[in-house]
Structures are given as structure tokens and as C-alpha cells.
Amino acid sequence: MRSLFDRNTWQEIYGSISKNKTRTIITVIGVLWGIFIYIALSGAAKGLDNGFEKVFQTVSMNSMFVWGQSTSMPYDGFKNGRQMQLKLDNVTTIKNRIPEVQYIAPRINLGNFGSEPVLTVRGQKSGTYSINGDYPVYTKIATKGIFDGGRFINDEDIRQARKICVIGERNLKELFEEDENPIGAYIRIGDIYFQVVGVHKIATGVSFDSDSSIFIPFSTFRKLYNSGENVGYLCIAAYDDADVVQVETDIKALLKKIHRVDPKDERAFGSFNLGEAFSKVMGFAQGLTFLSLVVGVATILAGVIGIGNILLISVKERTKELGVRRALGATPREVRSQIIVESVFLTMIAGVMGIILGAGVLALINSLTQDIDMPYSNPTVPIPYVLGALAIMVIMGTLIGLIPAQRAVSIRPIDALREE
Amino acid sequence: MIEIKDLHKSYKMGSNSLHVLKGINFTVDEGELVAIMGSSGSGKSTLLNILGMLDVADSGEYNLDNVPIKNMNETKAAQYRNKFLGFVFQSFNLINYKTALENVALPLYYQRVGRKERQEKALKYLDQVGLKEWAEHLPNELSGGQKQRVAIARAMAAEPKVLLADEPTGALDSTTSYEVMDLIQKINDQGNTILIVTHEQDIANMCKRIVHLKDGVIIEDKKIKQVRAQQYV
Numbered sequence: 001m002r003s004l005f006d007r008n009t010w011q012e013i014y015g016s017i018s019k020n021k022t023r024t025i026i027t028v029i030g031v032l033w034g035i036f037i038y039i040a041l042s043g044a045a046k047g048l049d050n051g052f053e054k055v056f057q058t059v060s061m062n063s064m065f066v067w068g069q070s071t072s073m074p075y076d077g078f079k080n081g082r083q084m085q086l087k088l089d090n091v092t093t094i095k096n097r098i099p100e101v102q103y104i105a106p107r108i109n110l111g112n113f114g115s116e117p118v119l120t121v122r123g124q125k126s127g128t129y130s131i132n133g134d135y136p137v138y139t140k141i142a143t144k145g146i147f148d149g150g151r152f153i154n155d156e157d158i159r160q161a162r163k164i165c166v167i168g169e170r171n172l173k174e175l176f177e178e179d180e181n182p183i184g185a186y187i188r189i190g191d192i193y194f195q196v197v198g199v200h201k202i203a204t205g206v207s208f209d210s211d212s213s214i215f216i217p218f219s220t221f222r223k224l225y226n227s228g229e230n231v232g233y234l235c236i237a238a239y240d241d242a243d244v245v246q247v248e249t250d251i252k253a254l255l256k257k258i259h260r261v262d263p264k265d266e267r268a269f270g271s272f273n274l275g276e277a278f279s280k281v282m283g284f285a286q287g288l289t290f291l292s293l294v295v296g297v298a299t300i301l302a303g304v305i306g307i308g309n310i311l312l313i314s315v316k317e318r319t320k321e322l323g324v325r326r327a328l329g330a331t332p333r334e335v336r337s338q339i340i341v342e343s344v345f346l347t348m349i350a351g352v353m354g355i356i357l358g359a360g361v362l363a364l365i366n367s368l369t370q371d372i373d374m375p376y377s378n379p380t381v382p383i384p385y386v387l388g389a390l391a392i393m394v395i396m397g398t399l400i401g402l403i404p405a406q407r408a409v410s411i412r413p414i415d416a417l418r419e420e
Numbered sequence: 421m422i423e424i425k426d427l428h429k430s431y432k433m434g435s436n437s438l439h440v441l442k443g444i445n446f447t448v449d450e451g452e453l454v455a456i457m458g459s460s461g462s463g464k465s466t467l468l469n470i471l472g473m474l475d476v477a478d479s480g481e482y483n484l485d486n487v488p489i490k491n492m493n494e495t496k497a498a499q500y501r502n503k504f505l506g507f508v509f510q511s512f513n514l515i516n517y518k519t520a521l522e523n524v525a526l527p528l529y530y531q532r533v534g535r536k537e538r539q540e541k542a543l544k545y546l547d548q549v550g551l552k553e554w555a556e557h558l559p560n561e562l563s564g565g566q567k568q569r570v571a572i573a574r575a576m577a578a579e580p581k582v583l584l585a586d587e588p589t590g591a592l593d594s595t596t597s598y599e600v601m602d603l604i605q606k607i608n609d610q611g612n613t614i615l616i617v618t619h620e621q622d623i624a625n626m627c628k629r630i631v632h633l634k635d636g637v638i639i640e641d642k643k644i645k646q647v648r649a650q651q652y653v
Contacts, residue, residue: 012529019517324513327474329502329530329578331495409494414474417509 013342016318024346027310031303031350031393032357038296038389039358039381044365045292047379049285052278054377059208060103060141060237062244062275066251067233068259069270075262084259084268086231093258094234098250100242105138108221108232120214122175122187129171129212131189133221133232141237142208144215149183150198153217161219165194170212172199189214192224208235244275293385300393307346308400311339315404322408323416332409339408343401344394351393355386421582421613422448422471427480429466440466441477442636448582448615453608453646455624456617458633464617465586467633471615472505472584473497485581502530506575510587512567514559520546520570521555527578545573549603565596572603576612583607583614589623595652601626602649622647 017024068084091106111117111130118131136154138144144152150166157164167175167182176182182196194216202211221227238247252269255261261268315322322335362379369376429441440463448454458464469475470482473489482489484504492500501507506527514523525542533541546552549569551562559567568588575583585604589597601623608614608628616627624630625647632640 015515015517015522320513321515324509324515325526325530326494326498327472327501327507327513328527328574329498331498331530333495334498334530412474414469417474417513 009338009341012338013345016314016338017342017346020314023310023314027307028346028350028353030306031300031347032354034296034300034303035351035354035389035393036358036361037299038292039355039386040361041292041296042289042385043358043362043379043381045285045289046381047362047365047369047376048288049282050378050380051376052281052285056278056281058143059274061278062102062240062242063141063235063237064244064248064251064271064273064275065208065233065235066248066255066269066271069267071261071265072267073262073265075265076260078260084261086234086255087229088231089229090231090255090258091234094236094251094254097254098247100238100247101236101251102239103137103140103235103237105135105141105235106218106231106233107138107235108133108218108227108230110225118190120171120175120187120189122185125175127171127174127212129168129214130210131221132209132213132215133218133227134215135218138215138235141235145201147199147201149181150196152198152200153215157217158219161223162217163192163194163220164197164217165189166198166200166215167196168200168209168211168213169202170210171214174212189216190224238275244273244279248273248276296389297392300389301396303350304347304393304396304400307343307350307397308403311343311401311404312407315339315408318408319411319416322411323413326413327417336405336409339405340398340401343404344397347393347397348390351390355389421450421452421485422446422615423481423483424471425481427467427470427482428478429463429470429475430478440636441470444480444633444636444638446631446638446641448613450613451608451611453605453614453628454616455627455630456615456633457619457621457624457630459619461635462633463636464619464633468584468586468615468617471582472507473501498530502527502578504581506578506580506583508568508571508575508583508585508588510590512559512564512571512591514567514570514574516559519556519558520551520562520573523559523570524574524577527574531578542573542577545577546570548576549573563596564592565599568592568596568600569603572600572607576607581613583612585614585616587617587619589618589620594622597623598649598652602653605646605649 066086068086070084071078071080071082074080086106088106091104095101095104109130109132111128117128119126119128134153135158136152139152146152146166152166153164156162165187167187172182175187176185182199185196186193187196200215236251238244248271252271253263255269256263256265259268325335362381365379424444424446427441427444430437430439444467456464456467466475470477473492489500515526518526521539521542524545525538528538528541543552543555546555549572551566551569551573554562554566559570562570588604589600592600604614604616605626616623618624625644626649627644628646629643630640631638
């Protein structure tokens with residue numbers, strides 16, 4: 001190859017590809033379309049991936065919920081239809097027996113699952129909200145953003161059963177004046193006054209709580225509503241490397257043992273495995289990314305093959321010209337490299353245009369999905385993917401170019417000139 | 421300049437082979453203007469192709485400027501063609517998407533001559549064939565005679581030792597033919613060695629020597645008194 005930086009080389013290439021503009025454009029469109037599909041698809045898939053990631057970011061991805069239902073089988077002398085009630089000491093048992101469990105937060109509440117929400121009053125304003133009795137560990141499973149100046153429930157609150165609460169943004173709006181600092185203010189929940197210690201932010205994406213959930217210490221709830229050792233449900237987070245499905249089975253088996261339920265009874269305890277749901281969703285997104293990769297690469301390949309095909313025809317058409325060039329002293333190597341460089345050049349031009357177009361479409365998708373309630377955000381294609389695609393194109397362009405190039409030099413100049 | 425000894429060439433046509441050149445011997449000195457004549461199938465084009473290193477002889481010797489031409493690979497042949505030979509074809513064989521100037525500059529490109537120098541040289545040769553004003557025109561904007569003159573300029577641009585012309589006037593009317601021959605004679609007057617394959621007697625008469633081929637052998641090789649083409653133009 002004489003030199004890729006030689007102006008003459010490029011003039012030769014420009015000359016031969018501008019000879020048939022329509023054909024060149026159609027050829028270029030083939031690869032352009034390929035890389036465009038690749039960029040747009042993998043970017044869109046990445047957007048979905050990011051979207052899901054964002055939805056789940058406020059929640060521990062390996063978490064699940066377990067609650068008591070009623071038994072469906074008689075066992076150990078009990079009749080069926082026995083109501084199951086989770087107890088506080090179950091928490092310790094689970095934590096001790098199942099090492100995969102990282103955090104476990106018992107919760108109890110009013111206002112959800114059929115129970116009446118509680119009337120909450122401040123001065124002339126009031127509303128009915130759901131009240132949750134919580135432990136500080138709850139925030140390890142479901143992140144709670146707290147506005148500046150406030151805090152979530154802490155261990156001391158639990159120990160002393162303090163009458164403090166963390167309110168939501170809607171509570172704040174409905175119970176307080178605008179610009180009023182709620183921290184330190186008192187609100188009446190049911191018949192008892194609570195001091196507000198924090199305001200939690202609305203979580204974007206998946207959340208177990210609404211913007212009007214009020215959190216109070218579990219111990220306070222217990223005293224207030226006389227719930228004793230009862231627990232509404234358990235929020236459990238397993239370690240990142242744990243098999244969440246297995247952990248879920250283990251926990252339920254353990255609970256059945258503690259509560260003397262038939263091990264085969266599937267109805268006694270209900271559960272929802274967020275980790276499993278999450279991995280399904282993420283698996284879907286990853287599958288989509290992979291699919292788009294495969295489709296994109298295949299489309300690029302098809303485009304590059306198209307270029308090879310066109311160059312083959314072009315070589316055939318230019319047999320005579322190539323013969324003349326060789327009569328004038330072009331070595332086979334020069335002829336070959338010219339055609340390969342043509343192939344790579346066309347591929348690259350098409351590729352770069354495709355990338356720009358793809359990026360444009362992704363930007364458009366991004367701006368269109370900005371305010372949409374959909375798990376979709378920031379559709380991007382990682383730079384290594386783009387570079388990879390370009391590398392594939394250069395390699396493929398060279399390989400494909402070899403075929404017509406070889407064809408071009410295999411024709412002897414005498415035969416080329418004889419051809420009319 | 422050119423020395424050929426006992427040159428043989430045959431083509432395979434399916435199962436039988438066609439013996440085209442059956443022992444050609446001849447020499448060409450520097451500055452000669454030789455016409456190779458013969459009816460079609462006499463082997464004159466094959467001879468020219470072998471001389472032009474576009475084709476390879478089966479046996480025999482070929483020395484060009486005291487360099488033996490044998491066992492050449494394509495790369496070597498290409499370099500030799502570029503250095504020693506200029507080609508003029510019957511159908512001009514200009515590259516149709518290149519301007520006259522670019523066409524003339526093409527052999528210089530393969531000689532690795534820099535762009536500027538290439539342009540200057542090409543323009544000089546175009547001027548010599550009287551087509552300086554047509555430098556920026558594409559071949560399809562030129563007449564047949566003009567195209568052949570561009571082709572001659574292209575063949576001359578590389579400053580070859582021998583100019584090989586295969587029926588240079590075959591596609592031209594007689595007036596234009598004489599114009600082209602006039603040009604060829606003038607180039608020959610400057611001392612260039614030129615070989616012309618033709619089957620037209622009047623074209624051959626404008627050369628200095630006529631070699632007559634028939635059925636693959638030279639049947640006649642004579643020096644003649646050159647007819648100047650100038651008088652017909």
C-alpha cells in the first residue's frame with residue numbers, strides 16, 4: 001500500500017467512486033442502514049436497561065416480602081383455615097437460621113391491606129393517611145430520601161418508643177403552610193401527638209410507600225395500637241450473591257416449621273420476590289441488548305457484503321480500465337490495494353454516517369421519552385461498542401474487498417484490454 | 421533496442437492448440453519507426469503484446485534495451501512496462517472519468533512522480549499533441565482524433581524507450597488518421613523508437629520500415645522511403 005495519507009491515492013479513489021454516484025450512494029446506504037440499526041437498537045435496549053435500573057434503584061434488588069395468610073391444610077392437630085400471624089421473634093429466628101439474609105425489617109401498618117387509614121390533624125388541617133411502624137433497618141432495603149434538616153427513625157427512637165414521625169411530601173403539603181418548616185412541629189395521629197423529625201422524598205421508580213405514608217417507630221406503633229408481638233409483614237434483603245428464589249423457599253419453610261404448618265401448604269404464607277421479578281426484567285433487558293447486538297452486527301455484515309458485491313460488479317465493469325492501468329504500469333499490488341481501500345473507505349463513510357444518524361435518532365428518542373412515565377432513560381451506546389462496530393466494519397470491509405481485489409488482479413492485462 | 425530471437429507462441433483452444441508465432445527473429449534499433457503488417461490472424465497483435473510484456477512467449481529470447489525479458493512476475497512486468505514502454509490502443513482506452521490531463525498524468529502516478537511535477541509534465545505533453553486547451557475536458561467531450569492524441573501524450577508522458585501502437589488509426593477516418601500519423605512521425609523525428617501494428621498500407625507507408633507477418637512468420641522485412649503525413653493534413 002503506497003500510502004493512505006497520499007493525496008494521490010485519495011484522488012484515485014475519489015475518481016473511481018464518484019464515477020457512478022448512484023451506485024455508490026446505494027452501496028453506502030446498505031452499510032449505513034446496518035450501523036444505524038445497530039446503534040439505534042442497542043441504544044434503545046440500553047435505554048430500557050437504564051430505565052429499569054432507575055426504577056429499581058431505590059429498592060434493594062435482592063429483596064422480598066413475606067406475610068401471613070391462612071392455612072389450607074390441617075396439620076399437627078390444627079384445622080385448616082388457621083390465620084397465620086408473623087411475630088417479632090420470627091425475625092431473629094430467620095436472621096439466625098438463614099445466613100443469606102442480609103437485612104430483615106419487620107413492618108406493621110394501618111391504612112394498607114384493608115385496614116382503615118388514620119385521621120391525622122394539625123391545627124385546622126387534617127387528612128387520613130397510612131401509618132407504618134418501622135425499624136431503622138427498613139431504609140437499608142428501601143432507600144428513603146430525607147429532606148435536609150430531617151432524619152429517619154433511629155435506634156434510640158425504637159428503644160424509648162418516642163412519639164416521633166417521618167412524614168411524606170403530600171402530608172407536608174396538606175398539613176402545613178407553604179414555606180413552613182415541619183421539623184419539630186407536632187401533628188396528631190389518631191389521638192396522640194407526634195413530633196415531625198423528617199420529610200421523606202417521593203421515590204422515583206419502585207416504591208413500597210406512597211408520598212403520604214407516615215413512618216413512626218415500630219415500638220411506638222406497638223404501644224399505641226396494642227399490637228404486641230405482631231408483625232404485618234417482613235421486608236427481607238438477601239446478600240447480592242445469594243439465590244433469592246432459594247432464600248425465599250428457605251424462609252417460608254422455616255416459617256412453616258415455626259408456625260406448625262404443613263410443609264406442603266403453599267397458602268399459609270404469602271410472598272413477593274422482588275429480586276426474582278427484577279432479575280427477570282433485567283434478563284429481558286439484557287436479552288434485548290444481546291438481540292440488538294446480534295441483529296445490528298448481522299445487518300452491518302449484510303451491508304458490508306453488499307459493498308463487496310457492488311465492488312465485484314464494479315471490478316467487472318472496470319476490467320478494461322484496470323487493464324489500462326496495468327498496461328501503464330500499475331502493479332497488481334497497487335490495483336489490489338486501491339480496491340481494498342475503496343471498500344474500506346466506503347464502509348467507513350457509511351459507518352460514520354450511520355453512527356451520526358443513529359446517535360441523532362437516539363437523541364430524539366431521549367427527548368421524546370424525557371417526561372414519559374415509562375422505564376426508559378438515557379439511551380446510549382457505549383463507546384467500546386461503537387469502536388467495536390467500526391473495527392468490525394474495517395475488518396469486514398478489508399476482507400470483503402479482498403474478493404473483488406483478487407478478481408481484479410487475476411485478470412491478465414491482455415485479457416482486460418481485449419474485452420470490449 | 422529490441423532484439424527478438426526465435427519467438428514462439430501458441431494458444432490453447434480447447435483440445436487443440438493454435439500456433440500463432442512460429443519463430444520470429446528481428447531487431448529494432450533506436451529511432452526506428454516500424455510498421456508491423458499482416459492480415460488478421462497473422463500474429464501481429466500477439467507479437468506486439470509480447471513486446472509490450474502484456475503477454476508471455478512460450479519460447480525464444482526477448483531483449484529490451486539489453487535487458488532480457490523473461491520469467492517476469494506481474495509486479496516486475498508492470499514496473500518494466502511503466503519504465504520502458506508506452507502504449508497506444510486502437511480504442512484509445514482513456515479512463516473516461518478522468519480529464520485529459522489526468523489521463524496523461526496516470527503513468528507518472530505509477531512512477532511515483534509528485535503531483536505538481538506530474539501535472540506540469542502532463543501539460544507539456546498535452547501541449548505537444550496540441551491539446552493544451554482541452555486539458556480539463558473529459559474523454560467523451562473529445563473527438564476520436566483528439567482522444568488518440570491524448571492517448572499518445574499519455575504514452576509519451578512516461579518517457580518510454582519504445583512506443584507501441586496497436587492499430588492507432590483503426591478507429592479513425594483517413595484525415596484524422598493522417599493527423600495522428602503526422603504526430604507519430606514528429607515524435608519519431610525526436611528520436612523515439614516506435615512500433616505500429618496496422619493493416620492499412622497507407623499508414624504503413626508513413627513508417628520507415630515495414631515488417632510483413634503471415635501465419636506467424638516474417639515473410640518480408642524492408643526499409644522504405646517514408647511518406648510524410650504532413651502533406652495530407
